[in-house]
Amino acid sequence: MLLKILGAIDVLIGLILIALGLGAEIQKIILMIGGIILLIKSLLGFLKDFASWIDFIGGLIFLISIFVILPKVIFVIMGILVIQKGIMSFLD
Numbered sequence: 001m002l003l004k005i006l007g008a009i010d011v012l013i014g015l016i017l018i019a020l021g022l023g024a025e026i027q028k029i030i031l032m033i034g035g036i037i038l039l040i041k042s043l044l045g046f047l048k049d050f051a052s053w054i055d056f057i058g059g060l061i062f063l064i065s066i067f068v069i070l071p072k073v074i075f076v077i078m079g080i081l082v083i084q085k086g087i088m089s090f091l092d
Contacts, residue, residue: 010086
């Protein structure tokens with residue numbers, strides 16, 4: 001049950017990342033909360049597996065994007081990875 005909730009969070013955050021890559025304006029508080037959620041999720045895996053690293057890098061991208069303008073392709077690629085990870089958690 002918890003795995004499916006975390007997977008749904010991944011899909012939602014991945015969609016937000018793709019929306020950022022397509023030029024949507026997202027409020028900074030949403031970016032901050034999304035980044036913190038991904039960083040906390042990455043610490044649940046103690047950065048031992050690839051999925052935890054995806055969460056960690058995604059959280060950093062969220063938090064960095066508050067202060068720095070990043071290339072749009074980074075958001076799209078990271079969004080696809082996070083969505084893929086979320087979908088895989090539904091299949092378990």
